[in-house]
Amino acid sequence: MNPDVLVMVLIMSSDVEKMIDRQMLYEEVWNEPVSVVALRYGLSDVGLAKICRSLVIPLPSRGYWAKISSGREMKRVPLSPLAEGRAMPSLKKSTSDQISEHIEAKNEVKKIRQEITTKVVLSDEIAELHPLVKMASKRLRQRDAWPTDTNLRCASGEVLNLSVTPVSLDRALHIVDALLKAFEANSITAHIDSNKEITLLRDENLKIEMSFSLIEQVKRTLHEETPSEKKALQRYRDSFRFGRQAEYPHIPKYDYQATGLFTIQIGHWPSRKWNDTPKSTLETRLGEVVADTLVLAKETHAKAIEDARREDERQRAKQHYEFLVARREEEISRLKNLELQAENWKRAEFLREYAAAVEQRSLLNGVLDREAVEWLLWARAKADSLDPLVPVSDPILDAPEPQRRGFW
Incomplete structure (x- = not known):
């Protein structure tokens, strides 16, 4: 569509989105003061004026509306064509409630100015x-x-x-x-x-x-x-x-x-x-x-x-994030511990199977002497110390690591 015809301005009227063309925006600023039109878009006078200048939309000169109110006939500055490829701004019109809020805010400023009863006096003493x-x-x-x-x-x-x-x-x-x-x-x-x-x-x-x-x-x-x-x-x-x-x-x-x-x-x-x-x-x-x-x-x-x-x-979001991170890290730690326990249980079962196989072989060979029995007891004790399901510990491997001392 030709950019001279259409400016991409979204208007929220009830729940329906409508389009307004550049010509319509030109008509608005020449039918009412910029300060009034700006309220419809939730903008300041200066903000809307900048947008109009970017779209090459002429604005009434200073004193235009005073002359109109006094009954004088004033000529409009014609709307010139917009250059091809010009980027179009996107605006949203304010709702009636938002316009009312803007008007109330301006009225409050006027009221405060009127309520200033202090006489500002310049003292020479x-x-x-x-x-x-x-x-x-x-x-x-x-x-x-x-x-x-x-x-x-x-x-x-x-x-x-x-x-x-x-x-x-x-x-x-x-x-x-x-x-x-x-x-x-x-x-x-x-x-x-x-x-x-x-x-x-x-x-x-x-x-x-x-x-x-x-x-x-x-x-x-x-x-x-x-x-x-x-x-x-x-x-x-x-x-x-x-x-x-x-x-x-x-x-x-x-x-x-x-x-x-x-x-x-x-x-x-x-x-x-x-x-x-x-x-x-x-x-x-x-x-x-x-x-x-x-x-x-x-x-x-x-x-x-x-x-x-x-x-x-922000603090609540940060706390929630830190809670999620801590919960995830705790879950990862528990999973790693679970995997370690399962691995130790598997190692313990593997040692028991090996000890049983050694015992079976010794019995077949008829050489299950005292030394072999002691070894089997030692091997099964190591398996029990690895097994997380057996509440025993190894007196040597589970003891604190020896501290090196100075001997000379």
């Missing part, structure tokens, strides 16, 4: 700063808080995980101060893990922790040697001619310039990031950061429960 912010302010103003060759100040093993340039330090401290106070009003506290050198936010209600960091982006450029650096380098080279080596001058490879653009990241997996943008700074979105952090805490808690469930399943 040092005395009013959060204790952890005061500690960071004191530590990061010290000269030894500088890492080498980055122009960023950081001491994440001692104070809050801030990595900013000196000119941006005050702004970073005030942003974090406002956030920590807003977090505490919503039962989220902060502390420093010195061993891991990270800052952790702890949700006291859910009993989970999330990492926190504020990092400034810096611009890196190749360093151009200054006249003084060139002279120092020349002195180092000249020192070899006079037989005494001077210390090699430290000349950085790159220069780092402050940008004043911050990134706040909370959590590892799952996580959230907020960046300064040309249209909005972090100061104007601190309420959003606090609200989204509360949502992230719930997601992290749900993931922790799911991880614990999977770990429990």
Whole structure:
């Protein structure tokens, strides 16, 4: 079938699988916003948009639906043909229950954002700063808080995980101060893990922790040697001619310039990031950061429960596997012991038959003397010691092996 016509997308409607063609997917994203269509496939807006781009399905531009709702007539971008041999993705439409869950999750996020009543205030008074912010302010103003060759100040093993340039330090401290106070009003506290050198936010209600960091982006450029650096380098080279080596001058490879653009990241997996943008700074979105952090805490808690469930399943599967392995090894050991006992019984019977044959021959020859009788007793005793059905042991062969001693 022509790939321009059909895209392999499975739709679960009741219990019947149907096919949807590429044209139909194009109609869907132009009849409703991508966010609505994405719910039907259990995808995010970005995920569905990537699939549409891979299928060369054009999407409405930003503001398209706002103009439509205001009554304007908008033109669609036509659907172009798809190249021959293009691989088709396979998707499954979400059930009505799954769509409802997605909608409820989005509504819960909106509800949490609306319920944030804490007013995030930027304080200019040092005395009013959060204790952890005061500690960071004191530590990061010290000269030894500088890492080498980055122009960023950081001491994440001692104070809050801030990595900013000196000119941006005050702004970073005030942003974090406002956030920590807003977090505490919503039962989220902060502390420093010195061993891991990270800052952790702890949700006291859910009993989970999330990492926190504020990092400034810096611009890196190749360093151009200054006249003084060139002279120092020349002195180092000249020192070899006079037989005494001077210390090699430290000349950085790159220069780092402050940008004043911050990134706040909370959590590892799952996580959230907020960046300064040309249209909005972090100061104007601190309420959003606090609200989204509360949502992230719930997601992290749900993931922790799911991880614990999977770990429990893994442990139970491991225990069951170890039980099966141990049972199999025990059965193999018992079988080997059985085979050994059967082999010993067979050897014992063989020795008895041989002893009986020797005795019969001696009687026929009339030479069953005392020595022959003693040998027959010895041979039958050995057979009895081998026989697992006779509860006797050999006093010599079954005794412990002699230990060699030093005689000289």
